[in-house]
Amino acid sequence: MTRRGATKDDIARAARIIRDGGIVAFPTETIYGLGANALNSSAVGKIFSAKGRPADNPLIVHIADIDMLDDITASVPPAARALMARFWPGPLTILFERSPLLPMIVTAGLPTVAVRIPDHPMALALIKESGCPIAAPSANRSGSPSPTTAAHVRDDFPDITILDGGHTLHGVESTVVDVRGRNPTVLRLGAITLEELRRELPGIKKASSSSKRPASPGMKYRHYAPERPLHIFDDAASLVRYAKRCSQPIILCLSEHKSAFKGYDVIDLGSTVDDAAHNLFAALRTKRKGDCILALAVPKRGKGLAVMDRLERAANGS
16 A cells, blocks of 8 residues: 555554554655564564565664653663754664663664654654554665655565655665764764764764674665666766766766766756755666666765765665
């Protein structure tokens, strides 16, 4: 079932599915999530099975208010409280020490749990109506581009109930941080930028992704790969030279660079890096005909860091 602009009855039906141990796709301000009752290990197992997700890749738990932390976390450090006050509800996921009440499958056996309050009325209504925290990774087959519309979800999961909230706001996933120790770190770049975080925690740094076991989603494994080979170029001239070797390339770039690619099939990512973040996954999922996707790099500032992170991971996995 999919309905644009889900009604209260739609949300109530979806919440019953969650309470009964099923899975539901729902929109957030970042991407669409595939959710289940985070306190029900068999329900969470259905997420891993549906996605083909590796068992050692932890999930993010979505809650509707801070009181729900009691069931899933053991403690809340002061730095986390400061970030919660500034960015929740919103696209910031914070690592906490997990509560014994939380099934180990949610955290992939780790002693920590990733949590956020989404800033989307439909997501919040679903969590409240379900009466439980909802574990939800992206609502796509593992490794493919994240979904930013209900149609994207339906392409991967035609038989799952989907609450349709239209195109998501940010278009890239939440930023994930670990502030439990003396050296706060960003585990995954996302919709909250490094600049925004550093205004609250000046010493926060980007973590290395070299760990063999991911501490949060988005740190390991093939990610975001489109169906066709993807290549990234730092300048338009290099991209054009490569494009001449392809039979039918599709080019991704910001609006200001479109004129450099006359005669080619161009997907305009928008005028700013924020636009590029909003449009990136839809572009990677394009159904236009082509034998490869050639992307012109965007500036690595603000959300541009997250865009380039996704492009680089997609290129490595395609």
